[in-house]
Amino acid sequence: MTTYKAPVGEYQFLASHVLAKEFDFIANDDASTETLGVLLESLGSFVNDRLLPIASSADSSGCRVTAEGVKAPEGYKDAYRAFVADGWGGMHTAKEDGGQGLPLTFGFACDEVLSSGAMAFSLYTAIRLGVYAVLKQLGSDYLKETYLSKIGSGEWNGTMCLTEPQCGTDLSLIRTAATDAGDGTYRVSGTKIFITGGDHDLTSNIVHLVLARVQGGPAGLAGLGLFIVPKRKPSADGQWVEANGVVCSRVEEKLGIHASATSELLFENAQAWIVGKPGEGLFGMFNMMKLARLGTPFQAIGVAEMATQKAVSYACERVQGRDLVGGTKGAIRITDHPNIRREIVRMRTLTASARMLAVTAALVNEQTYSEDGVQVMTANVLLPVLMSVSKAVCSEIGVEVATASMQTHGGHGYIRDTGVEALLRDVQILPIYEGTNDVQALDLVLRRLDDGRTQSVDAVLYWLREQITALPDIQESDTYTELTRNTLDQLEEAITLLKADMQSSRFAALQCAREFLWIIGHAVMSTMWLRVLGALKSPDLPVDPAAKRAEAEFYFAYLLPEVALRIARLKASAEIERALTAYPVN
Structure with a gap:
């Protein structure tokens, strides 16, 4: 097994010399070139200690669909919990949401290091941050108070749900439907495919950001809305343990990233909360896609x-x-x-x-x-x-x-x-x-x-x-x-x-x-x-x-x-x- 060496010098060279002017724009007392070096060095140790020893077994075993839901490969749950416990999950989320408030570019550099250790693992840590960013920008006070700190820290995970069996690039063909329930929430029904981290046991809850067609709205892209659909919703006593009509019907058999749970999700009258206004769904989703790209x-x-x-x-x-x-x-x-x-x-x-x-x-x-x-x-x-x-x-x-x-x-x-x-x-x-x-x-x-x-x-x-x-x-x-x-x-x-x-x-x-x-x-x-x-x-x-x-x-x-x-x-x-x-x- 190769011992991995994080490219600390490469990033410090970029930050202090090649792109020094651009890095100065994001630099502050908490986000210096030295800080970036420490982050990459420390995360490199995490890769060597936590990810590389289980990389081969995780690739071989992949993810399994069980009666209790999808199980990630052995070792992933412990590694993810250590990742969150060490504060990596909230590295570049806002301080008011319990994060460290570091620049997004620092987070991307850390994504490189994690991907060197296991690209499949890095997907569990990265995709939720798009959900966080959309809620931060467009979410209601209720949605921000309910979700931001948990998603931002990594305690809960998140997904982006666009693709459907008949709909890839052309989002105007989306059929997943959102019906106004008359109580401030919606009910979402439909099928989404190729959902990265669509179901797993690394976190107690998964918050899905779903692009759906608002019933009664205009045809085409103008009729799309963006909805928060948690895997589990609060029970009568306020505990997030009640199933919310989100079912993983299968995990895709893929060429690679076997340890990443690429899922087909069925939304069956799932309770949902709209993000922004009806018809604004595409704008919010593009913001999430920007971060992903x-x-x-x-x-x-x-x-x-x-x-x-x-x-x-x-x-x-x-x-x-x-x-x-x-x-x-x-x-x-x-x-x-x-x-x-x-x-x-x-x-x-x-x-x-x-x-x-x-x-x-x-x-x-x-x-x-x-x-x-x-x-x-x-x-x-x-x-x-x-x-x-x-x-x-x-x-x-x-x-x-x-x-x-x-x-x-x-x-x-x-x-x-x-x-x-x-x-x-x-x-x-x-x-x-x-x-x-x-x-x-x-x-x-x-x-x-x-x-x-x-x-x-x-x-x-x-x-x-x-x-x-x-x-x-x-x-x-x-x-x-x-x-x-x-x-x-x-x-x-x-x-x-x-x-x-x-x-x-x-x-x-x-x-x-x-x-x-x-x-x-x-x-x-x-x-x-x-x-x-x-x-x-x-x-x-x-x-x-x-x-x-x-x-x-x-x-x-x-x-x-x-x-x-x-x-x-x-x-x-x-x-x-x-x-x-x-x-x-x-």
């Missing part, structure tokens, strides 16, 4: 970090093959073979790139709560683009790094002993949930390219160019500055190409949406790597400057040229359309 990249980075650590450990120990470069006799460590060395550096660089992208998006989200009106307006324009790009790019990097780790291990990666195959199975869900990556890409073209008002992608391009202008002169990075400027020029060209395609052929434009998303991703990541090179001038860095400089050089030489390929595909959109439409799909 910002958090998903950190799950991918956690898997990538663990997969990389396993690969490096194995490659440094595994002796195999002759020296084909120096010609020395005898077998050598596989880390000394050029192709393996490249893969290790690629894994490290991809993981670091994803982390910078995800943290950048999270910090822009923090600025949406600024007291500076101009800063809020700017952040709200940038965030939808950065959020979609971060979710898609980081999740695909997670898959790519886990795959590279398996290849580095060879046959040992394919068997269960190393745990790499479990990482690769787990990470496959991330490009799918919280809005598939294709949906994220389509959103950029259909809603962010040119909505007639903000033109968010143009705003991101302008924002990146401003950052480059603000960088100090660094002679050694002149070449990389030019490469980054060229990438931003290519993004501008891509914007022009897609706007033209949207006028001439929406098919041509939309089938290229993922290429566009990745070009934006590289535009952000290359700008961040320029900031890294600038930060390496500082003394006493928390990272190895030689390693970090090598990662930057590798990014610009090996990874960034991918943009040229994606631009070429955009330029060939008409030819690709002809091939796609001519192909007989039946």
